Amino acid sequence: MPENEISQVSRRQFLKNAGIIVGGTAVGSSFILSACKDREIEVTKEVTKTVQVTTVKATFVCPVCSQEFDSISALASHLDSAHPGEVETITKFVCPFDNTEFGSISELKTHIESEHLVAEPLDPSIVTLNVNGVNYLLRVNNHETLAWTLREQLGLTGTKIGCDMGQCGACTVLADGVPIYACLKLSREAEGIQIETVEGISDGHELSPLQSKFQKIDAVQCGYCTPGFLMAAKGLLNVKPNPTEDEVRLALSGHICSCGNFKKTIEAVKGGV
Numbered sequence: 218m219p220e221n222e223i224s225q226v227s228r229r230q231f232l233k234n235a236g237i238i239v240g241g242t243a244v245g246s247s248f249i250l251s252a253c254k255d256r257e258i259e260v261t262k263e264v265t266k267t268v269q270v271t272t273v274k275a276t277f278v279c280p281v282c283s284q285e286f287d288s289i290s291a292l293a294s295h296l297d298s299a300h301p302g303e304v305e306t307i308t309k310f311v312c313p314f315d316n317t318e319f320g321s322i323s324e325l326k327t328h329i330e331s332e333h334l335v336a337e338p339l340d341p342s343i344v345t346l347n348v349n350g351v352n353y354l355l356r357v358n359n360h361e362t363l364a365w366t367l368r369e370q371l372g373l374t375g376t377k378i379g380c381d382m383g384q385c386g387a388c389t390v391l392a393d394g395v396p397i398y399a400c401l402k403l404s405r406e407a408e409g410i411q412i413e414t415v416e417g418i419s420d421g422h423e424l425s426p427l428q429s430k431f432q433k434i435d436a437v438q439c440g441y442c443t444p445g446f447l448m449a450a451k452g453l454l455n456v457k458p459n460p461t462e463d464e465v466r467l468a469l470s471g472h473i474c475s476c477g478n479f480k481k482t483i484e485a486v487k488g489g490v
């Protein structure tokens with residue numbers, strides 16, 4: 218073949234001339250053939266994959282004789298005719314809340330929706346909170362925590378929020394003298410309880426003896442955890458004025474100091490004030 222004709226040879230013609238039969242199943246396979254006087258001719262073949270689809274057919278099996286059917290209605294007819302009275306049908310629906318019985322699922326559903334699914338009021342509640350001996354009349358959202366109300370509504374920011382999930386102790390306040398995590402207490406549930414925060418343990422001018430001891434021993438570094446430790450310590454000293462180290466460790470075990478100042482904190486509480 219003359220050289221000036223080589224560039225014009227078609228792919229089909231080349232394959233025919235070369236006597237090559239291309240077969241196979243790969244998609245987008247490329248063949249580089251070095252022939253025709255050192256010129257390269259690229260032959261590309263695309264083959265569409267064949268996908269085999271399998272359809273699954275549901276089978277309904279008779280629970281009495283194991284005979285199979287194509288539809289639920291065919292099975293139901295079979296049960297009626299071949300096994301009358303042999304299969305127990307559900308005729309009683311029992312309320313899981315109060316055990317009232319109903320004849321149908323729709324009756325039970327209506328009962329549960331009307332009697333047991335009472336939506337909580339979305340409106341904020343008006344509550345009276347007693348904090349550090351002062352009564353406050355407050356409007357609080359139903360999901361509002363005591364820690365949030367103390368800080369954001371009353372401005373008592375001595376109560377810190379660290380984890381906001383009951384793991385660090387930074388939010389600890391006293392509820393009727395007992396340490397609690399204020400981040401786990403809803404404000405609307407705190408009515409009728411005497412709440413004491415870190416602001417309440419001094420007179421606003423002089424540090425309390427416990428605070429003075431913390432200061433003297435350097436039981437404070439950044440101070441973020443300190444109000445929580447102070448309130449937990451005060452809760453302990455309310456019932457154990459002269460606690461041992463083990464008692465202090467136990468009482469403060471729900472508190473985390475990111476600065477790692479545990480040793481001096483325990484020392485400050487041990488033996489009381």
Ligand code: FES
Nearest residue numbers: 379380381386400
């Ligand atoms: S903020 Fe309440 S336990 Fe951490």
Ligand code: FES
Nearest residue numbers: 438442474475476
């Ligand atoms: S003193 Fe900093 S976290 Fe405790």
